[in-house]
Amino acid sequence: MxxxxxxxxxxxxxxxxxxxxxxxxxxxxxxxxxxxxxxxxxxxxxxxxxxxxxxxxxxxxxxxxxxxxxxxxxxxxxxxxxxxxxxxxxxxxxxxxxxxxxxxxxxxxxxxxxxxxxxxxxxxxxxxxxxxxxxxxxxxxxxxxxxxxxxxxxxxxxxxxxxxxxxxxxxxxxxxxxxxxxxxxxxxxxxxxxxxxxxxxxxxxxxxxxxxxxxxxxxxxxxxxxxxxxxxxxxxxxxxxxxxxxxxxxxxxxxxxxxxxxxxxxxxxxxxxxxxxxxxxxxxxxxxxxxxxxxxxxxxxxxxxxxxxxxxxxxxxxxxxxxxxxxxxxxEPRLPAPWAPAAVDPELLALLGPWYWGASPVALRLRGPDELHLGGLGGGARTSRFRPRPDGTWVGLDGYYAGETLRVVRGPDGAVSHLDLGSFVFTREPYAPGEVIPGDVPDGWRPG
Incomplete structure (x- = not known):
């Protein structure tokens, strides 16, 4: 000191x-x-x-x-x-x-x-x-x-x-x-x-x-x-x-x-x-x-x-x-740990980046070796951290999704279809045709 x-x-x-x-x-x-x-x-x-x-x-x-x-x-x-x-x-x-x-x-x-x-x-x-x-x-x-x-x-x-x-x-x-x-x-x-x-x-x-x-x-x-x-x-x-x-x-x-x-x-x-x-x-x-x-x-x-x-x-x-x-x-503020690159499972890496809850953009990031962070890309999107479970799902640690289960849902061909978070569906495109979204979604965006 x-x-x-x-x-x-x-x-x-x-x-x-x-x-x-x-x-x-x-x-x-x-x-x-x-x-x-x-x-x-x-x-x-x-x-x-x-x-x-x-x-x-x-x-x-x-x-x-x-x-x-x-x-x-x-x-x-x-x-x-x-x-x-x-x-x-x-x-x-x-x-x-x-x-x-x-x-x-x-x-x-x-x-x-x-x-x-x-x-x-x-x-x-x-x-x-x-x-x-x-x-x-x-x-x-x-x-x-x-x-x-x-x-x-x-x-x-x-x-x-x-x-x-x-x-x-x-x-x-x-x-x-x-x-x-x-x-x-x-x-x-x-x-x-x-x-x-x-x-x-x-x-x-x-x-x-x-x-x-x-x-x-x-x-x-x-x-x-x-x-x-x-x-x-x-x-x-x-x-x-x-x-x-x-x-x-x-x-x-x-x-x-x-x-x-x-x-x-x-x-x-x-x-x-x-x-x-x-x-x-x-x-x-x-x-x-x-x-x-x-x-x-x-x-x-x-x-x-x-x-x-x-x-x-x-x-x-x-x-x-x-x-x-x-x-x-x-x-005497704490010095952050020096950044260093880390090895990441390619399948996990493929999940990261932008997702959409309806038309609301969010981002899935990896923090440390095994902690996912779901946060907004603008606006008041809900944020939570997630930790992996042995069965391949993720459990929310805080925020609105604390205790909720995040699942990666795959199609018949094994490719990632969407994310299911306590029944909320997150897709790679906002209301895109063919996405798995509950309810009727009309085809195509149009001018107002």
Whole structure:
């Protein structure tokens, strides 16, 4: 990182620690899969914190649970469309799907009943029924409503299908493969102590720390800048030992709209999504008594950033991390990969170029070794990317055609006749005689 960029992000961190009155605040930026800058302000005990100092990361814990759920899906042990009751028959909100729980659209309340779970020991909630204070607020899928309770249930789901506690699965399936040896269930020194800061005076009050039992999947974990840098690199690029890149990208697809009053936020599968200064970020914020934390990734810039503070409230931690990303991306924009020619299957090459949906021209392009891009040649044509399936068809990845099937239809002689995209017919000529177009097509164009 350039010295001027490093100074700018260090200054931003220092301003937030002072403005937010945090006993200590640490941050880091990840580029090309590695921690390229870290900074710290304040003290932990009598010494400055460092990249190996543990902080509680709160709801960033939820992203680890989501990764475990997606791993179960990848192994065929569940479907995201399964109702929770299929795997946990006695669970509250049994008719909510697993995808709805991941996207916070299950209809469950945000919190448990009294006492407040973040400030009480998990022993007060010994079973699933004790997590839910009353009936769901609304039917599943009606709207987004953030629910800590839903992730408590997902933690139990993971443990049930793995036959062990979710924390054991996390250690074996995420932490060990990614080398995250300083991410733990309870604090392990060196770690920061959590504090509240008096609203009208510069004095501190220690905050409690508990084992939250069944609610632990909602916010229990502790971690470090070093470990979260590794995790941020994973959330950008995936890791075949944990989840492949395509599945991590799926987690970043909006699955539920933002709540009213939060137009710049939405929700993916276990990841929060935010738009900041025209940048689309994914990750999660976190808070527990005595701590705030945020991890955002910017896929377009291939950057990740993280910050942690040992204070209940004060620092604008989410905005701070977004600003770290924006500063680095603006001052040191990512260089594109150098162009190089590639080998292309001649049959695939023959499909590329102009096609017509009726009289609307579109173009089929090849991006990379195996990704088709369908886009307009003018006007408001729909655009989507497509990835090949083993059966020779292509599946839409985004846009209007997300999830739809693109088929190459051939005639009796084996030559390509047309493209079928969810029953839409694309031909090589606009309404040409003899083209396979549904409905009657008069012969020949004529002057008006």
């Amino acid at each position: 350039l010295d001027a960029t490093a100074h700018a992000v260090t200054h931003r961190l220092a301003v937030e620690q002072s403005r937010g009155r945090a006993p200590s605040l640490v941050g880091g930026v990840v580029r090309d899969g590695a921690l390229v800058w870290s900074g710290a302000r304040g003290l932990v005990g009598n010494a400055p914190p460092h990249d190996d100092t543990q902080y509680r990361i709160g709801s960033i814990t939820k992203t680890f649970v989501a990764v475990l759920v997606l791993r179960l899906r990848e192994e065929g042990l569940l479907s995201l469309d399964d109702e929770l009751g299929r795997h946990l028959p006695d669970a509250p909100a049994a008719d909510a799907t697993i995808a709805q729980l991941l996207a916070h659209s299950s209809g469950l309340a945000a919190e448990t009943g009294a006492p407040w779970w973040e400030r009480s020991d998990g022993s007060v909630r010994p079973d699933l029924a004790s997590l839910v204070a009353g009936p769901p607020l609304r039917a599943p899928g009606r709207r987004h409503h953030y629910s800590n309770v839903g992730f408590g249930l997902l933690g139990v789901l993971v443990g049930t299908l793995r036959g062990t506690d979710w924390t054991v699965a996390m250690q074996d399936e995420i932490l060990d493969p990614l080398g995250m040896g300083r991410t733990t269930y309870r604090p392990v020194g060196p770690h920061a102590e959590g504090f509240a800061v008096h609203p009208w005076a510069d004095v501190l009050l220690p905050e409690p720390e508990h084992d939250h039992g069944l609610m632990a999947p909602a916010g229990q974990l502790w971690s470090t800048i070093d470990d979260l840098a590794r995790y941020g690199a994973f959330l950008l690029r995936g890791d075949d030992r944990v989840l492949p890149r395509a599945v991590v990208e799926e987690m970043r697809v909006p699955s539920a709209p933002a709540e009213a009053g939060e137009p710049l936020r939405s929700q993916g599968l276990g990841l929060q999504l935010m738009r900041h200064q025209s940048r689309d970020l994914a990750g999660h914020t976190g808070s527990m008594p005595g701590f705030v934390a945020t991890l955002w990734v910017d896929p377009a810039a291939d950057l990740a950033a993280v910050a942690c503070a040992n204070v209940t409230s004060g620092p604008a931690i989410s905005t701070l991390v977004a600003d770290l990303l924006a500063t680095v991306a603006d001052r």
